Amino acid sequence: MSDHEPQTAIRCAVVALNGGPSDPRIVRLAIDLARPSKSILVGVHVVEIDWTLPLDADVAGRSEDTQRVLDLAEQIADHARYRIEPVLLQARDVGAALVDEATERSADLLILGLPYRKRFGGDFAIGRTIPYVLKNAPCAVWVVRDPIPEEGP
């Protein structure tokens, strides 16, 4: 490989699971990307804890919905005969937690799904997690936006 060619092989990718419809898509894409180089895949689901509760309050562990998010990612990975390491985090801010996890694991890539949604008034809403991650993540960031839903009749 010449010095000018981008390095595409990844060692570790963090896949952000938001519990929405984009999760299956980004898990499959992550597996396709990871398989050739047998990269480590870490599926991270962050439960945001507001300031009225201490950060170590037992919230995420008790939630079946939360467990379901990770179970779904593992099922998709099993089906594709690949392994994804499930990680459940509690944090004040999803973006900061994802960046911290990617930093701690020295990940090469952080993959996020972005649901296509509009705010009141009709403008596309990117939310606050993606801009935070794009601004602060130490590694490459891959944002997979959901397709624009077809207009009804």
Next chain:
Amino acid sequence: MFVLVVGGGKVGYYLAKELVEAGHEVVLLEKDRARADQIADEIGSIVLAHDGCEGKYLGEAGANRADIVAAVTGDDEDNLVICQMAKHHFDVPRTIARVNNPKNESLFKHLGVDEIISPTRMILGSIEQDIPVHELLHLGTLGGSDLELIEAPLQAGSPAIGRSPNDLTIPEGCALFAVVRAGRAMPLRADMTLAVGDKVIAIGRAECEAALHSQLMGETEAVGG
């Protein structure tokens, strides 16, 4: 310890930063979004861009479980409202308010703010220590009480000169506990003779001041007399 800081000016910013570095759990409320974003960029996602004068936002910031609420905005009225809400609506055990106008101090105390920090008073006290005065100097308030720490510089003509502390009639609720002499602090002893240049350190309520002044510095002269 969980500290809720309201006001993201210079004081709030550095206070939050120091507390975070000391390992405390901190949330900072700053109503100006641009300023809030700027602080969040520097010290992390502990900043909420809301007006701390609104109970709803104090609640969102976790006032219900805060150990301390520090209201350090540049506006005395806002700081008072924040402390009042924290104390009476959220049962915060300790409230601290920045008071810019020293005239508001007694109001804050009267309305139950636990601790008052007055930068104006502090600077004034510092200046007064460097100029010859014939008044008692306020060094500060004892945390969580209405007791003042007072310094009485003894000058020629003071009725306390040449007498021992036992010879003085100290008002009830007030205590003399130390003397600073030639730059050295020493506990006040019964066999001690007070001298010119001594600084007597006392502690007591504001209402004791006149009697203390009379014993240590003489009667107050009428202004303009």
